[in-house]
Amino acid sequence: MKAVRLNQYEQRPAVEDVPEPQITGPMDVIVRIGGAGLCRTDLHLVEGQWASRVGDVLPFTLGHENAGWVQEVGSAVEHLAPGDTVILHPQATCGLCRFCRAGDDMHCTGTNFFPGLNTDGGMADFLKTGARAVVKIDPNLQPADVAALADAGLTAYHAVKKASPQLYPGTRAVVIGAGGLGHIGIQSLKALTPAEIIVVDRSEDALKLAQEFGADHAVVADGSQVEKVQELTDGNGAEVVIDFVGERGAEHDAWGMTRRAGSHFVIGYGGAVNVETIDLISTERNVIGNLVGTFNDLAELMILAAQGKVKLHTQTYPLSAVNDAMDDLDGGRLHGRGILVPDQAA
Amino acid sequence: MKAVRLNQYEQRPAVEDVPEPQITGPMDVIVRIGGAGLCRTDLHLVEGQWASRVGDVLPFTLGHENAGWVQEVGSAVEHLAPGDTVILHPQATCGLCRFCRAGDDMHCTGTNFFPGLNTDGGMADFLKTGARAVVKIDPNLQPADVAALADAGLTAYHAVKKASPQLYPGTRAVVIGAGGLGHIGIQSLKALTPAEIIVVDRSEDALKLAQEFGADHAVVADGSQVEKVQELTDGNGAEVVIDFVGERGAEHDAWGMTRRAGSHFVIGYGGAVNVETIDLISTERNVIGNLVGTFNDLAELMILAAQGKVKLHTQTYPLSAVNDAMDDLDGGRLHGRGILVPDQAA
Amino acid sequence: MKAVRLNQYEQRPAVEDVPEPQITGPMDVIVRIGGAGLCRTDLHLVEGQWASRVGDVLPFTLGHENAGWVQEVGSAVEHLAPGDTVILHPQATCGLCRFCRAGDDMHCTGTNFFPGLNTDGGMADFLKTGARAVVKIDPNLQPADVAALADAGLTAYHAVKKASPQLYPGTRAVVIGAGGLGHIGIQSLKALTPAEIIVVDRSEDALKLAQEFGADHAVVADGSQVEKVQELTDGNGAEVVIDFVGERGAEHDAWGMTRRAGSHFVIGYGGAVNVETIDLISTERNVIGNLVGTFNDLAELMILAAQGKVKLHTQTYPLSAVNDAMDDLDGGRLHGRGILVPDQAA
């Protein structure tokens, strides 16, 4: 089958013929890919930025945001059948450690299996994963439409769900960064909470789109953004600030926009949060880390997608055009999320 | 009456004769002081470090950790009567703002009344406060024994109570700093949770005392403390780290001792928390600010004190010896908390 | 001023001239009434059903769902000013007991002051209450439009808020009873949760209106309602069932519609919940009592009203027509909630 192979860091991935994956374990599942999301992490993988973290795994197939249809299942898999429409949680967890037993899939201590990051991913005709990673979804959903929710969308939804108990009527949530994650964040906030939503971004176009997705206020990040959010919140700041950027100053802005007794949720990364302890305690604010999301989070997000409450702008490319897609992403020409689909389906 | 007056910053407070406070409002309460705790904040007040925050309030009477007996009540106060044994929450709140209505006294937006910090405090024979600050306690408790729980103890209890949902059997809580707050923290952890307690301090004596108060493991802060906590936690770190120091490196140690998916509670101050966003998200850890505690927290702590579950080492001084007490505190000669009592009671 | 007086049980109330209320305490507030909701409890009061509970309080002015504008405040009231648009929590609480200090106003142990139930209420030109009962609202809201939210609406909102943590995407909430409370319940569910809403009522008209307010499914209570809800929930029942009826079989239906590990919220009353302990434990279901709501709940509901997310159908009557309004309510001719307004405003 065709697959987008990363053979060497700092070299463009190549579309090559590789053997189809085979069932080898009782809980294995092979999925026919309908779409694989392309994200900035893929560019970083190619650049070798993750090499030290994922170890010596080259060559492998890219693609960590995957959806499709079940093709074949292992001998012990009873809850899935060929033909089921599915999206894949990024991690096939052990199901046996304390974290898995509490539903906190992303803290699983029993496995280290991340298709598209340290083993063969979904930019291919087929993908092999474990049964615990497979979320069955509404058959009316198109895998190519939802694939990017598997990781990026899940991360946004997970943080919003964690923040939601703090967001009662009359509160404000600030979303910093109106890109793909931010859009899912805004729609998740709309679906889960009655909070007023303030979105902050450098791009006026992105802000406009954010408002179409439900943001109540848009603030251009032109240097006055902290002040403007303070104005929109009666000088108090917002109960919840969700920072999808996490670098280039956004991580400082986020803290400055957070209200007394409020929480600053960190999702984007690159920078550092640097806060004086006197400031933390005299206002009793919190800094909350956020990591992907649980299996149940992903299942819930798929319900919102099936109900039409969460939508994603996408642009599809055939697998064979993966480098065009990467160039478009890198060059800022990709509007919405890029989705790679097998050539015959494209 | 006698009172410890701060007349000018950077000058020693003086014990002077001042008029007794009078009831002027319907919700006023006058308390005959049984004991007023002395803490490092008093030294900082004298040094003028708080001048910019509290404004032009000189001269005033020191003492923000107060307990005693009700002397007289305003016309609208029906739930208190002269003779009631009481401890005073540091803040007389408005009772009407959103925060007060949710029980979050320390975020009250309606008042700015802090006896001993910006108005006359309890290092005196009598103190005036508002009815909402007054916690009725077991008449068998001696005010001089519990006064220091009004602020320092309350702060420790509040943080422990917030942390307790994370502390199920098998978890570990690290307490950094085995001073007065740390001791209350350890006893509160023992009373509220089944967690194993690891205490970290530079002083072997303090650690010994901490173990008498219930700590399961003692770690000397000699440079190897992060490593030692990691060893005691199977290399994972602790689910909860409560930092009562917040400066001189403790604030960095605290983060380094915190487990994946765990929380670092900040209480002490002076330094800064500086954490890379990638580190926050890849481990999904939290930094939690903590500020004093609620009225109900203080009432709960007083129950623990009445049940003998929380004890405090104290050393009493007559009001007239306030400067000896301050010198002993500053010089490290004060073991346990210093408590000032009216001369006739001393 | 004019007031609707209940002079004797089982006799029609009379509109009489009574003296205007006067400020007598420092925290008193006098409100010029803009509207007072009429509800079934008023009929029961007239019938004497509450006599044994409220004691010998005749004669008094009816009206326990009140909104209007501040007319005058006591000497210690600083956060309200004449002219403020306000709605009144049904209970003027003490602000000092454990429950008040935790925000649980309806469990206040310090007062027994319920205007319109055991002291003069709001079917009058003016009403006196305590400052702690007064919620300042958006001046664009008309008191007559929102008055009925003060008690009936608050009760519905409070139960929905308690249920909301159980209502993630993919769950179902059943609302039994599509009357005034049910409509607020449906709109509150829409505002606070992503749950699918199933409404059950005997009246097809009421169901139609409920669907306009946001219900996803309507089930006629014709004897097949439990079965139909089971069908709509894949044979499992709903995670949350909110019973606004509580009698005539609804209380049994509610339990039968509740899913394993789910909760049956009781609001309406008259009947009894009768469940075998084996049934409670083998499915680990809960029965949850609900009582009015907190001050902050009412403030939140007023935000939803100001945002247009919660609306109420009302029919206004002048005070002098109170007996027509009661007849209409009793005779089923009152569509929406009846609101009494001072004659000059009607």
Add this chain to the structure above:
Amino acid sequence: MKAVRLNQYEQRPAVEDVPEPQITGPMDVIVRIGGAGLCRTDLHLVEGQWASRVGDVLPFTLGHENAGWVQEVGSAVEHLAPGDTVILHPQATCGLCRFCRAGDDMHCTGTNFFPGLNTDGGMADFLKTGARAVVKIDPNLQPADVAALADAGLTAYHAVKKASPQLYPGTRAVVIGAGGLGHIGIQSLKALTPAEIIVVDRSEDALKLAQEFGADHAVVADGSQVEKVQELTDGNGAEVVIDFVGERGAEHDAWGMTRRAGSHFVIGYGGAVNVETIDLISTERNVIGNLVGTFNDLAELMILAAQGKVKLHTQTYPLSAVNDAMDDLDGGRLHGRGILVPDQAA
């Protein structure tokens, strides 16, 4: 091997030779039994009371509270090894349904596998279960000492853990029924909460033992028990009442002992909870069902056992004396929990 076989309802079980269980699936685990708890459910099984619920499963081996050592594991089991000391959760769950993915093992919708209830249990030399049921415990624990915690103890711990957020200092928890479950309940309350514990039972001996296990007050159930609990709680009732009896009037007492805004936890069964809706709402009380416990609950309880915080009185019998043990249990001659151990180990 030897096994206690139930061949026909209403006939005594027989100790017979049966083949040892064999690994047939990749996630199977075979455990060498160290002890199997005997409980009243076993008597009911023999009497055929469960026949209609568990279906046509005769003959099978009794024993649903099991602990021992891993003997052999299936091909896909990597986290367990022969020799590991283990206790077995009563249910081998699927690990794939929504409930399992949230940690709510007892609501698993994917399996119906309960050793000792509907398939071969642990009153035998060996037992086969699934890997997801196996909790690894401290090798210093003796399986025969802890086996009865697998179901009875787990149920008590689970309810206490659910109740613990309501049990802050100053609150009271009532434990109705001072038998085996009650004792674990009391010790779990002591370990997890600062609540004052009131225990209610008909037997003075049982109450005495309960006080040794940590109960603060003992109330003889002689008809005055509701009144006595009211006296011990200042006429308010207790914030939490845990009813381990659930029949013969205890289920009514429990409600009558529950405080306004409090919760009545149901564990024992046989009777019915019958409460007027007016009573539920006017006091805003709750009735909470409780079912066994989660895998993580059992792991936590085993930590408490290893720390010596939870102990169980036991009386061991060899497998061959199973009918003596049952007679002793039925005749009230069994003090503590009966534990069956393989003959060679007895």
